[in-house]
Amino acid sequence: MSDLLRYKDIIFYRTLAGLKSEARRNHLGYLWFVLEPLLSTGVLYFAMSHLTGQRGAVAVFTILLGMLVWQWFEGSVMLSADSLTNKFHIHQQVPLPKYLFPLVDIGTNTIRFAFAFSIVLAACLFFGSGPSLTLLWLPLVLGLQLALITGLSLVVSISVTLLPDLRVLLQSGFRMLFFVSGIFFTAERVPAHLLPYFHANPVTVLIESYRAIILNHRAPDLALLGQTALTATAFLVLGAFIQTYFDKRLLKLTNV
């Protein structure tokens, strides 16, 4: 923890630098943070409204929330998969802890998410059923998701650096997860006997919780969130262990 304080300037500066360079690379700059999820939501809404006949603002927001939450999760973890290999020249010159680099990538992607999420949240409240006290659950769900992302990224960043083939597996895994996480459909569409499997997926639980809180003014399912918290904790512990063990061994084990 004291290390994190020492390195907070690095995390802060690099996160800013990442956002700045990304925004300056494209003409539309920061607008892409919102446009990107809107575009994919448009495609999914078009397909789903034709398949299921569900139309209107609620259907749009249901998909949009799923999409945003998914992109925050998948985007951060996939960025972390490359964060060490991309900066290998730095690791060869300075003894910085490796975990800083996935953390920076998570930071950049989280700010991007926060930007898009606050706009979507405002739109949901404006066009939907307005604000309610259940919104107080939001920080808990957001925090849980951040913990899950961080834990998984700490594990993934080292594993992919050591075994580059894992990257392909990870991508396929995410593609599969995309279709089963309930991003463009809700739990009602899932057959009852499959529900336990559906809810074993922490991403599903998170997406359903956001929808319950924002769209339905219901408290999230605390038992399921508890499971997610356990998963996140397991990944964080494993991640901390892997990062500590490989920190000064990584360069001897890879020849990138």
Add this chain to the structure above:
Amino acid sequence: MSEALIQLENTGVYYRSGRARGPAGIASPWALRGLNLQIRRGEKLGIVGRNGCGKSTLLRLLAGIISPDEGSVRYARPGLHVQLLALGVGFEGHLSGAENAILSGLFMGKSRRHMESRLREIQDFSELGDAFHLPVNTFSSGMNARLGFSIALQTDPEVFLIDEILGVGDHAFLIKSQAAIREKFKSDTTVVLISHDARVIGDICSRAVWMNRGTILAEGDPADVCRSYESKR
């Protein structure tokens, strides 16, 4: 004899690539083996050796980038600032020269305040003028090297690790940068210089070590060590 800042005791490091594992490996995987070496406060230690003798591994080990697989590396105190002279560590193209100076300094273990207080010197030494506040991806490679060198010079580590005395930039700046490094050799900074050029080591170091295949072949007076190294080449 002055105090030892870094002490290597029977230190060994070996590399394993993901694929060449087990007895199939032909060459010994040990990059360093059975190394006993002291780096004392204020000394200018020169290390000579041919390519692949383990010099770069030794620098990484001293800088704390990798851990030993055998034996130990002991520092006089935790957090001793040992820094490799490296140019443009972590430069971000879209950030200005000044912003990169701070970022790069943070990477090299300095605080933001320290780097902010040295911005003036960095700008002056790099001779970048107003371009210092432009994004570095508008710089020529020479300007980039000048900036990188000027930043590295302002990091003031307790132990400076240098892999070959490299001058950078055009002729005038080359002379200036080499002079700046030689200046470090006159100050009381502890310096470890690695080179395959024995003459440089003989010229400016106070002690020399000759390395071959990850072990020390000779150690002592730079003139003596370099003479035996030259004669064996």
